[in-house]
Amino acid sequence: GTVSVQELLTAMTGQDHNPGARLAMVNVCVNDHTVREPATSTPFGHTLMTKYLTLKLMRMLGSKEFLLSSQYYNDDYTVETQFVEWLAANDPQLLEGGFIGFAPATDDPVSVQYMDKYIDLCTHTNTPNVFLDVNLVDNPEGTAPHMKGSLLDISRFNAKIVLQAVHKIDRMLSRKGYPDNPWREVPSKTAPAGELYVNFIN
Secondary structure, three states, rough: OOOOHHHHHHHOOOOOOOOHHHOOOOOOEEEEOOHHHHOOOOOOOOOOHHHHHHHHHHHHHHOOOOOEEEEOOOOOOOOOHHHHHHHHHHHHHHHHHEEEEEOOOOOOOHHHHHHHHHHHHHHHHHOEEEEEEEOOOOOOOOOOOOOOHHHHHHHOOOHHHHHHHHHHHHHHHHHHHOOOOOOOHHHOOOOOOOOEEEEEEE
């Protein structure tokens, strides 16, 4: 079934929330997915250089934050991983404002291993932010064949697993020296650093 925003907030925090009052305090951020989106449903056809040139173009247009890579391919070594590794080695300033996306692990040890691998990718490439994709319901059209069995395919909203993932990611960001409260007064003027976005999908 469907879940309201108010029910989600209550489930995650244990407190009642007035969605209207909450939204009045939201600091709007625009996370640019132009670099990531060519890979959404096409396992082939996007290249490291295409992603690099797209990122440079979006920076020229004034974007400050980007989903650089999403990790939904388990053991496959895709352009999504190669791209952030290449940036870290060759043009690290372009990682500024960058996010790596993945889904929270379930209680299954293999899924925990994959999420830990993706968190390690953030650490060793020095990508400063995380975008956590959380499925709320089954996708009626099914998951793309190359994503079957991935964390995004198998995980569904569960407050416990989302909060466990947030805790692990927060520890990683703290170890990297990011501030405890990375709030930006004017998000459009500064790049995020040490931020975690939770994205509810489907």
